[in-house]
Amino acid sequence: MNRVRFAPSPTGHLHIGGARTALFNYLFAKKYGGTFILRIEDTDELRSTGESVKSIFESMKWLGLNWDEGAMPDGSEKGPFGPYVQSAREAAGVYKKYSEELLKSGKAYECYCTPAELDEMRKKAQLEKRPPKYEGLCRNLTAARKKEFEAQGRKPVIRFRMPDDGVTAWNDLIHKDVKFENKLLYDFIMIKASGYPTYNFACVIDDHLMEITHVIRGDDHISNTPLQINLYTALGWKIPELAHLSMILGPDGTRLSKRHGATSVGEYRNQGYLPQTMRNYLALLGWSTVDSQQIFKEGELEEKFDLKGCQKSPAIFDPVKLNWMNGEYIRGYSKEALLELALPYIKEAGLPVEKGRAPLADIVALEQEKYKLLSEIPGLIKFFFTEVEYDPKAVEKTLKTPDAGKILEGVKGAYASLNVFKEAEIEAATRAFAKAGGFKAGAVFHPVRVAVSGRTEGPTLFRMIEYLGREESLKRLAHAATLI
RNA sequence: GCCCCCAUCGUCUAGCGGUUAGGACGCUGCCCUUUCAAGGCAGAGAUCAAGGGUUCGAAUCCCUUUGGGGGCGCCA
Numbered sequence: 345m346n347r348v349r350f351a352p353s354p355t356g357h358l359h360i361g362g363a364r365t366a367l368f369n370y371l372f373a374k375k376y377g378g379t380f381i382l383r384i385e386d387t388d389e390l391r392s393t394g395e396s397v398k399s400i401f402e403s404m405k406w407l408g409l410n411w412d413e414g415a416m417p418d419g420s421e422k423g424p425f426g427p428y429v430q431s432a433r434e435a436a437g438v439y440k441k442y443s444e445e446l447l448k449s450g451k452a453y454e455c456y457c458t459p460a461e462l463d464e465m466r467k468k469a470q471l472e473k474r475p476p477k478y479e480g481l482c483r484n485l486t487a488a489r490k491k492e493f494e495a496q497g498r499k500p501v502i503r504f505r506m507p508d509d510g511v512t513a514w515n516d517l518i519h520k521d522v523k524f525e526n527k528l529l530y531d532f533i534m535i536k537a538s539g540y541p542t543y544n545f546a547c548v549i550d551d552h553l554m555e556i557t558h559v560i561r562g563d564d565h566i567s568n569t570p571l572q573i574n575l576y577t578a579l580g581w582k583i584p585e586l587a588h589l590s591m592i593l594g595p596d597g598t599r600l601s602k603r604h605g606a607t608s609v610g611e612y613r614n615q616g617y618l619p620q621t622m623r624n625y626l627a628l629l630g631w632s633t634v635d636s637q638q639i640f641k642e643g644e645l646e647e648k649f650d651l652k653g654c655q656k657s658p659a660i661f662d663p664v665k666l667n668w669m670n671g672e673y674i675r676g677y678s679k680e681a682l683l684e685l686a687l688p689y690i691k692e693a694g695l696p697v698e699k700g701r702a703p704l705a706d707i708v709a710l711e712q713e714k715y716k717l718l719s720e721i722p723g724l725i726k727f728f729f730t731e732v733e734y735d736p737k738a739v740e741k742t743l744k745t746p747d748a749g750k751i752l753e754g755v756k757g758a759y760a761s762l763n764v765f766k767e768a769e770i771e772a773a774t775r776a777f778a779k780a781g782g783f784k785a786g787a788v789f790h791p792v793r794v795a796v797s798g799r800t801e802g803p804t805l806f807r808m809i810e811y812l813g814r815e816e817s818l819k820r821l822a823h824a825a826t827l828i
Numbered sequence: 829g830c831c832c833c834c835a836u837c838g839u840c841u842a843g844c845g846g847u848u849a850g851g852a853c854g855c856u857g858c859c860c861u862u863u864c865a866a867g868g869c870a871g872a873g874a875u876c877a878a879g880g881g882u883u884c885g886a887a888u889c890c891c892u893u894u895g896g897g898g899g900c901g902c903c904a
Contacts, residue, residue, distance in 0.1 A: 351904090352904090353903075353904045355903080355904075385904065387903090387904080388903055388904065390903090391903075391904090455902095458902095459901090459902065462901085462902085463901095466900090466901090469829095469830095470829065470830095471829095472829095473829050473830080474829085474830080475829085475830045475831070475900070476829085476830080476900060477830090477900070499902095501902055519833070519834090522832075522833080523832095524831075524832070525831085528830075528831055528832095528900095529831095530900080532901095533901085533902055535902085536902040537902055538902075540902085542901090542902070542903085542904085543903070543904045544904090547904085562898095563832095563833065563834090563897090563898070564897095564898055564899070564904095565898095565899090565904090566832060566833060566898075566899075567831075567832060567833090567898075567899040567900070568899080568904090570832095588833085590833090590834080590897090591833095591897065591898070593896090593897075595839085597896065597897080598896090598897080599897075599898085625840095628840065628841080628852090629840070630840090631841095632840080632841050632842070632851095632852095633842090634842065634843085635842075635850090635851070636840090636841055636842055636850080636851040636852060637851090637852090638840095638851080638852050638853085639852095655834095655840090655841080656833075656834060656835090657833090657834050657835060657896095657897090658833095658834070658896085658897060658898090659839090659840065659841090660839060660840075661839095661840095662839050662840065662853070662854090664839080664853065664854060665839070665840065665852080665853040665854075666853095667853095668852090668853055668854085669853085671865095671866090675866075711864085711865075712865095712866090713865055713866040713867090714864070714865045714866075715865095771862095774862095785862065786862055786863090788862085789862040789863080790862070790863070792862090793862075793863065794863095799863085799864085800863060800864080801863050801864035801865080802863070802864070803863095803864090803865095804861095804862080804863090805862055805863080806862090
């Protein structure tokens with residue numbers, strides 16, 4: 345039985361890269377009937393916040409990445425391997441047990457160097473063009489020397505004693521063979537002076553204790569991996585399978601960051617992207633099927649996902665393709681379902697929708713094939729409910745013409761005498777007027793469109809007029825005539 | 829500076845020794861059409877980063893170079 349985990353550190357919102365890692369772990373678990381675990385890595389005492397935890401939960405839920413085990417949004421825990429929050433595990437003495445074991449066996453040691461001293465050493469190493477790694481100054485401290493340091497008020501950290509020679513290698517599920525020379529590795533800190541574990545330590549302990557079988561994470565962790573492997577070995581533990589996903593980069597080829605625009609899942613949600621879009625698009629960043637399938641129906645990703653289809657090279661996040669995909673998903677909805685999705689945005693925009701004469705769902709659906717983002721819906725249907733804002737260019741082009749006045753007047757008359765004010769009748773009347781007046785159909789349609797909507801582009805004209813209602817349409821035709 | 833990873837159309841990618849190098853987004857044109865979209869069709873776009881090998885044959889295997897990315901924290 346496969347067990348995988350997503351282990352975010354709650355120092356901010358769930359961002360695109362994290363979401364992709366979570367998604368791949370989730371899909372891997374679903375594909376092979378495994379268990380997907382959520383573990384909170386809040387060992388950064390300074391930056392971790394409860395707010396972030398909440399926000400990450402929300403984004404995960406929105407994306408539909410439900411976990412089988414782990415910390416739950418209501419503060420409870422699910423699963424037999426808890427606690428699933430590292431600060432709680434620390435409090436329970438989980439990490440101390442193993443750090444002491446390693447201390448006792450000599451595979452770890454106490455280091456009394458201060459951050460300032462370490463900084464100094466690093467700078468010096470840089471200057472002398474040596475690798476800026478910790479040189480193991482405190483590796484063989486005598487008891488007397490330790491006492492001296494203690495007397496100075498120094499608090500020790502616990503470092504892992506890295507092998508001096510040999511090679512650490514593994515067979516990565518995505519990158520194949522990766523190897524590092526041990527002499528280039530450094531004695532990383534397992535336990536900070538505060539008593540808290542560091543990432544490299546806590547991660548290994550927890551992955552082992554939680555019986556994680558596959559570690560799937562970003563390849564920014566590749567250089568941490570040999571450190572962790574040595575720790576597994578020192579503890580005599582089995583090393584899980586390792587898979588390192590390629591990074592997601594911004595359009596300029598550098599690491600995705602704030603200056604590329606939205607980076608958090610929440611921001612995409614607010615802009616009106618659908619969770620299916622995000623899942624589908626993110627899945628395709630660094631993964632593909634042999635036939636390059638683009639759109640995946642519900643459940644299909646879970647079925648088709650495979651680590652074998654994962655890319656080694658980094659992928660550039662392309663908002664244009666994201667938008668296309670979101671449009672695809674929006675077009676797939678029934679008008680009722682689309683209305684449900686659009687409602688929050690319509691409310692947010694404060695449109696007085698009660699003034700509409702046609703059902704709101706019909707009005708929203710009128711331009712369904714045009715929407716790329718839910719957030720752009722209010723702007724496109726606004727003219728149904730509020731006073732028309734005439735686009736000066738549209739007015740110039742269609743209303744400031746010799747015949748416009750005649751046309752608006754004539755159409756108005758035709759509409760006023762209509763018995764049934766429905767799309768088909770409106771169209772028939774409009775065409776009849778055009779024919780009688782010797783106008784080309786388009787020559788009539790265009791000014792009418794601008795007169796009732798203020799724009800040259802919009803929904804199919806006669807249905808739009810029907811939804812607007814006779815009274816409102818006549819009013820707008822009259823008003824438009826004054827603009828000529 | 830040191831270490832590691834990566835390299836196919838602008839972008840996401842298929843390919844895994846013999847292909848007219850395939851698909852998707854975007855782009856261009858045509859069709860449909862009252863507009864914009866959507867849809868349909870057609871097209872442009874990749875000397876497979878470069879240079880060496882190996883081989884009858886290389887995008888596919890090996891080496892070097894170049895370029896890009898990541899790491900080198902008492903962050904994760």
